[in-house]
Amino acid sequence: MISIDRTTKPLVPALPRGRTLRLGASRIGYETRIYFRSGDQVFFTFLFPVVMLAIFSTAFSAMGNVGEAPDGTGGVSQAAFYLPGMIAAGILLSGVQNLATDIATEKSDGTLKRLGGSPLPVISYFLGKMGQVLVTSVLQIVLLLLVARFLFDVTLPTEPERWLTFAWIYLLGIATSAVLGIALSAVPRTGKSATAVIIPIVLVLQFISGVYLSFTMLPEWLQNVASVFPLKWIAQGMRSVFLPEGFASQEPSGGWDLPMVALVLVVWAVVGLVLTRLTFRWVRRS
Template sequence: MSTLALGAARIGYETRIYFRSPDTLFFTFLFPVVMLGIFTTAFGSAGNVGTQPDGTGGISVGAYYLPGMIAAGMLLSGLQNLAVDIATEKGDGTLKRLGGTPLSPLSYFVGKIGQVFVTGILQAALLLVVARFAFGVSLPTEPSAWFTFAWVFVFGVITSALLGIALSSVPRSGKSATAVIIPTVLLLQFISGVYLQFYMLPSWMQNFASLFPLKWMAQGMRSVFLPENFQTLEPSGAWDLPLVALNLGIWLVVGVVLSLVTFRWIRKDS
């Protein structure tokens, strides 16, 4: 079989393994849905977000947090899931055994990234369904908004997956992977406008968050789901979609380079 054919065959295998792991399923697939429900329920009684002084306007808490949760889901499915999964496979000898087969690293990458795409699409669809029918969030109707959603989603998922592959080389063992990866991902979510309203964060924290892709993924998704007047709350006063694309593109290239340089079937110090 060709390299791509082997990779495509692994997508189904990786996806089945993903859905057979209860802890992975909860902490990467259902976690954003659970958090959306918690935030909407806990803060919904405080009123709409962005309400004018006269009491008009604004959007529901669920509508405001939806784009951030979609962006967080992309990061969890890609970076956190793959970083922990690959580090674990490296620690228990799975990668060493795969290295002795005709499977190439590229085929392995295709399988992993394909699995992230499949689960990411299902996760985003579940979030949208829950937001629309459980919390009454109005979804965009303009084709241009869904086009923006599509390219931000594709950019974000691929970038997150590649960075997850690269980050998997950091933990020294499969047992330490969660201790290294999960706090890092959690920190990014807090400073990138997922759990906290980004415009309320201090300027230095906004600038620091801008160095990482999650901030740009969340900003791109806010441009899709939030009203136009909410762009004035962004640091530059606009959605800056070309800048979103540029930063995600840079991180995608960084992810490719780091993945190729750092990936090994076994650790160098083994």
């Protein structure tokens, strides 16, 4: 008797490379439309950082500026202080939470099984997912910056080098979050349990990584735990872009430590790729 492995994609005729890329591009549009038609995804991944920025900026506005001198000068507004953390949180939500729950649901409801039996190449499928994450994440950051600038009068950086730093941190961060989201999609046993499994992980990481609380307020052991994961470093990198240089002294290392930011994100991106290669299946293993 011949044994058939149904956990991997069936053999289908190879498509020309150009068609693979065109299919991937068309999947980006399809995935993005589906994303914005899902109300819960739009709120909990796209709008959530914007809502949290508005809440924190308004709730703590009476406390005055963060980091102001004893004579009341200097410092930054609460909105400016929380903006880098919310951008970092948005990167995590767009990549990890979005893809982990989305792919787990597709696996559970049979969507991946049907795609696995179609001529759609794996590359095209992942191009669609990664492209959707990139598009929605960029739109989310633009919305965050507009809200911060025009609703809370946050002064944005004008130095080109700061925006170059923002660009590489963002690209590394969103790529890392996306591949980790794909890898994490193998954890939930069903589509219904995906939200219950993924959201607590993401929420805990936000609280211990300097998104909602100042990182130095945490116990040292918790800082060490958070430093293992990429969100802490994405948030730290974003603070280097949007906060004055004087705030660097408040980091645990006494500086922005951007080379370490890059190193940690690259390592996690490689880990995510390896885990994705080992765990992704079109049909869940029983």
